Structures are given as structure tokens and as C-alpha cells.
Amino acid sequence: MLRTFDEKLNGFLFVVILPFLLFFMSYYGFESSYVKLKSMESPPDFMFTSVYAYRVIPNFLMVEVTGFLDFIINSYLSPLKVVLLKNGTVFYHSVFLINSVFLVFSSIVLDSILKLSPIEVLGNSNIKKIVHLLAVFFIVIVQYVPTNCDLMAIFFYLLGVLFSLQYFHRKKRSDFIFLCITVLVSTLIRETACLNIAFFAAIFIENKAGVFKYIKEIGILVLSFVLPYLGLKIMIPQDVSFFEGVYLAENFTSPFNLAGFLFASIGFYFIYSLCSVEGKSILKKYLFFSIPYLGMITLVGLFWEVRLFLPLLLSGLIVAFHQFENIHTT
Incomplete structure (x- = not known):
């Protein structure tokens, strides 16, 4: 009985508390001045314009949680108000609160993924913890560019990977x-949703025949992404040119962007080297099906924001330590 309790306690400390503490450090310890969210009193206007306007769930939560947190601080935590505001505005704390919740959710889903048909080496619980911790470090370390949607998107992406x-x-x-x-x-x-389609296609399409075998499922997944995306475009029209904010040249000339690209490339290559033959084949297909996403972040994203590559790094880790024993029989 005591051993079972200790195992559950250790699991809770590792899966929930440790990721939260690492995340807390990223927001309040070594947070970057790259995005000045810490000094913003309220959600900035740019989050409701351009492509950011289509991130309706994060924007809604951000507004509601900011208002709720402001009420709680003024009504019940007034003695701590000075201390809290010294370390960031109510808006900044609300972003941290939302993201910390989804970080913990992501960690829990990741734990479930690593327990689902793992390779033999993960039979050693210590190895599994190291892999889990590495994934959490990847998630936390890219938070030097905090946003209101990334951790939420990562949670749903990992959830999609689990269902796949x-x-x-x-x-x-x-x-x-x-x-x-x-x-x-x-x-x-966030547009990260399209990568769930890439992951699904990568693990199911073994060869050209596989395209036709699973064309129905892939088509349904594409519609699950395209229909709501088009719906957002229609319901929330934005008078913005596609060519506003094209960073193609900057991505390959700025030392910061090159450093971000190098970090993501080396990280993915390292993970790729850990894979079995089957795993390497899956990751190659995953990269191929992710070309539209990679093309978009090359054009309109900044490589310095390594968070954009995070789904690929996490997918690599998952594939590297997952047993696809029936890959040739499905």
C-alpha cells in the first residue's frame, strides 16, 4: 500500500509539479524582453487583428481570465497585490496561469503517450522519466517568447497524437x-492543428497503396481543419495583405533567426538519430507532409521563435520511443 502511494506521489511530483516549476522559472526567472507582455496592462490590440484574430479560443480565455484574476486580486488578495504586480501585470499573470494549466495538461497527455506501446527501453521507468523530462524541457525552454496560444495548441496537438x-x-x-x-x-x-493530419498520414501511409487505403480518414481530417478555418475567415474578415510580415530574407540573414533554425534542426536531427528504421521512415514522411506548415513559418514566422518547431521536436521524441510493431500489418 505504501509503495503504491509512493509511486503515485512520485508520479504526481514528476508529471505535474516539476513541469509547473520549470514553467514558473521561464516566466518569472529568465523571461525574455523579446515580447513585452510583462508590462502590458491589458491584452494588446494586435491579438485581435490579422491572423491573431482567428485564434478565438485563446483570445476569449485571455480576456476572461484577465478579468477574473483582476477581480480575485482586488477582492481577496489585496495584501499581495504589490508583490504580484511587481512581478508582472495582471494580464501577464493571466497568460502565465492559462499556459501553466495547459502545460500540466500537456505533461499528463505526454505521460499517457509514452505509456502507450513504448519500445523496450522505456520499460525502465527511469529512462521514461528522462524522456518525459526532455520533452518538458523542450516545451519550457521555448517560452522565452510567451504567447497566449502556444501551450494550448501543444496540448491539443499532443492529444491528437494520442488519439492517432x-x-x-x-x-x-x-x-x-x-x-x-x-x-x-x-x-x-492555432494553425498547428494541421500537423495532426501530417502525423496521422505519416504513421498510416506506408507506401503509395496506403494513400488510397486511408484516403477517407485523411480526407475527413483535412475537412476537420479546413472547414472551421474557412469559417473563421468568413466570420472574422481581416483586411490584411498576405505579404505583410513576410520574413523569408530575415530568416536566413539574421543571426538570431539562424540560431533558432540551427537549434531546431540539430534538435530534430538528434532525435531522428535515436529512431529505429521504422521510426526514421515515419519522421521522413512526417516532414514531407509538414511541408505546408514549414513553408508558412519560413515565410511569415521567425525562426528565432523556436516554439514554431516545437510540435516537430515533440513528434520526433514520441516516434523515437514508440513501438510501431504492427506498422506492416495495418
Whole structure:
């Protein structure tokens, strides 16, 4: 009984508390001045214009949580108000609160993924903890550019990966339905949702014949992404030129952007080297199906914001330590 309690306590400390503490350090210890969220009194206007306007769920939560936190501080935590505001505005604390919740959720989902058909080496619980910790470090370390949507998007992306893997092994229709719902909801958060389609295609399409075998499922997933995205475009029209904020040249000339690209490339290559032959094949296909996403972040994203590459790094870790034993029999 005591051993079971100790195992549960250790699991809780490792899966929930440790990621939270690391995340706390990133926001209040070595946070960057790159994005000046810490001094903003309220959600900035740019979050409700351009492409940011389509991130409706994060924006809604951000406004509601900021208002709620302001009420709590003024009504119940007034003695601590000076201390709290010394370390950031109410808005900044609300962003931290939202992201910390979804970081913990992401850690829990990641733990479930690593327990689902792991390779033999993860039978050693200590190795599993190291892999989990490495994934959490990747998530936390890119928070030097804090946003209101990234951790939420990562949670739903990992949730989609979990449903994809469960469907791969169990072929239960409910897993696929939940995957479609996850992609649909995730599209209202960030464009990262499209990478769930890439991951699904990578693990199911073994060869050209596989394209036709799973064309129905892939088509449904594409619709789960495209329909809500087009709906957002129609319901929230934005008079913005596509060519505003094209950073192609800057991404390959700025030392900061080159450093970010180098970090992501080396990180992914390191993870790729850990994979089995099957895993390497899956990651190659994953990169191929991710070309639209990679193309967009090359054009309109900044490589210095390594958070944009985070889903690929996490996917690599998951594939490297997952047992696709029935990859040739599905």
C-alpha cells in the first residue's frame, strides 16, 4: 500500500509539479524582453487583428481570465497585490496561469503517450522519466517568447497524437472521432492543428497503396481543419495583405533567426538519430507532409521563435520511443 502511494506521489511530483516549476522559472526567472507582455496592462490590440484574430479560443480565455484574476486580486488578495504586480501585470499573470494549466495538461497527455506501446527501453521507468523530462524541457525552454496560444495548441496537438496512436493500434472508431474533434477545436486555437493530419498520414501511409487505403480518414481530417478555418475567415474578415510580415530574407540573414533554425534542426536531427528504421521512415514522411506548415513559418514566422518547431521536436521524441510493431500489418 505504501509503495503504491509512493509511486503515485512520485508520479504526481514528476508529471505535474516539476513541469509547473520549470514553467514558473521561464516566466518569472529568465523571461525574455523579446515580447513585452510583462508590462502590458491589458491584452494588446494586435491579438485581435490579422491572423491573431482567428485564434478565438485563446483570445476569449485571455480576456476572461484577465478579468477574473483582476477581480480575485482586488477582492481577496489585496495584501499581495504589490508583490504580484511587481512581478508582472495582471494580464501577464493571466497568460502565465492559462499556459501553466495547459502545460500540466500537456505533461499528463505526454505521460499517457509514452505509456502507450513504448519500445523496450522505456520499460525502465527511469529512462521514461528522462524522456518525459526532455520533452518538458523542450516545451519550457521555448517560452522565452510567451504567447497566449502556444501551450494550448501543444496540448491539443499532443492529444491528437494520442488519439492517432490509439487508432493505429486499436482501430476503434471512437478514437478517430475524438481525433477529428480535437483537430476541429485545435483549428480555433492555432494553425498547428494541421500537423495532426501530417502525423496521422505519416504513421498510416506506408507506401503509395496506403494513400488510397486511408484516403477517407485523411480526407475527413483535412475537412476537420479546413472547414472551421474557412469559417473563421468568413466570420472574422481581416483586411490584411498576405505579404505583410513576410520574413523569408530575415530568416536566413539574421543571426538570431539562424540560431533558432540551427537549434531546431540539430534538435530534430538528434532525435531522428535515436529512431529505429521504422521510426526514421515515419519522421521522413512526417516532414514531407509538414511541408505546408514549414513553408508558412519560413515565410511569415521567425525562426528565432523556436516554439514554431516545437510540435516537430515533440513528434520526433514520441516516434523515437514508440513501438510501431504492427506498422506492416495495418
